[in-house]
Amino acid sequence: MMSFSIPYLLGGLSLLMLIGPSCSKQREEALGTLEWDRINGRAVDSETIVEIYAKEGEPVERGQKILKLDTRVQEAQVARLRANMEQASWNLQQLQHGYRSEEIARAQAEFEGAQANRKAMEIEYQRKQELKDSTAVSQREVNLSANAYAQSQAKEQAAKEQLNMLKKGYRKEEIEQAKSHLAAAQAELNHAKEQLSRYTVTAERAGLLDSLPFKLGDKPPVGAVVSTILAGKAPWARVYLPAPWLSRIKAGDQVDIMVDGREQPIQGTVRHIESNASFTPYYTLSEEDRSRLSYVTEIDLDPEIAKDFPLGLPVRMLEPHE
Structure with missing residues (x-):
């Protein structure tokens, strides 16, 4: 086992201290994940699922049937x-x-x-x-x-x-x-009649059928989510923007996004920045605490690059240049 003397270690630390300030400062990062637009279909009434027309993981077109609830009671009402x-x-x-x-x-x-x-x-x-x-x-x-x-x-x-x-x-x-x-x-x-038409759940937008939480014969409660579609051409990034960056970034700005598994950043466009902080209200915080606040920011990515990225993939937004 190799051993080092205390003077040797101290010398090494001193060298690092001298070298450290001369190194270029790394850009800070804001963390987030990739998201898709989620379109949820809901049960208009607590009736039995009698038909399921699509499968999880399949692409669906707008207006395509996904599932149907038992309509007999509503038909009698009509x-x-x-x-x-x-x-x-x-x-x-x-x-x-x-x-x-x-x-x-x-x-x-x-x-x-x-x-x-x-x-x-x-x-x-x-x-x-x-x-x-x-x-x-x-x-x-x-x-x-x-x-x-x-x-x-x-x-x-x-x-x-x-x-x-x-x-x-x-x-x-x-x-x-x-x-x-x-x-x-x-x-x-x-x-x-409008209520009756809603007993057949259809795709509100084209996309990928991500989830069917109920199976044939189930009787979901009123308002329960019975289908989820991931809509859009590509995912977008949800990033938690640090409060100190807020004055330097606005909707429409171009930003660099690092995606796990890629060495080079991809360019994104800021779509929206929430006006309210994600955590403790501003008026209860000290100046030091306010630096830890974050604002949910939505960033659009290039569809050609991001279209195959999976939901929930971690991303990092690089701090904008001074």
Whole structure:
């Protein structure tokens, strides 16, 4: 085993101290990872998965089917709301078209009959009025005739009003209310149909199907992520930018990114820098602590170079030159 004397070691340390300051200063690094745009498909309802159309790791195109939930309950809901909408539509049409000619004709006949009866009662009442002073007609008979005449007048008036109402049709307020009911029924039906379409989960963007966390026959809870797509032409870098660098870097700047496994840096373009620090709020920190803050920064990379880089690959952003 080789041994060194203390003076020898001290001499070596002194030499390093002399050489150290003369060496060129290395650029500091901000650490991060490669990320893809994640597009999550979610379960619109807690129903059984009845179809799976794609496999994990396969490329998918926008609009391509991924999986389908059981639609029977929602289809019944759509059918019920469609029937409500059709009923509301029929009611509106009836109000707009007015009463049928048969109803008007019947009302006309009833009015004419009531009118004829009123005239007959009027003649009978006048006759008994003329004979009331004679012994041929008693006062009681006159009173009964007067009552019958008044009732015939009331019936004639009611028949006349009914006939006029049928001829004029329904009121404007009734038609407007029927229109509102139809619009509400149509909106409910449209919403239910839109919900039904979401029972089939499709790719919102082209990309790679990264994850299908549920299998055929599973019943995911409402809102659960049932598919994840890695979208875009290439990954991008998420870097934690040190606070002291913040004044020297802005969106649109070109930066150097080191990727594990490559000796030379690749160029990236700063897409976005978060305005809030990732850790403790600024106002609670001392000046020394503020230097340890970091800001999440998104950096776009050259798609031709980065398209085959795996998700989560560690990256380092080199400190910009002074």
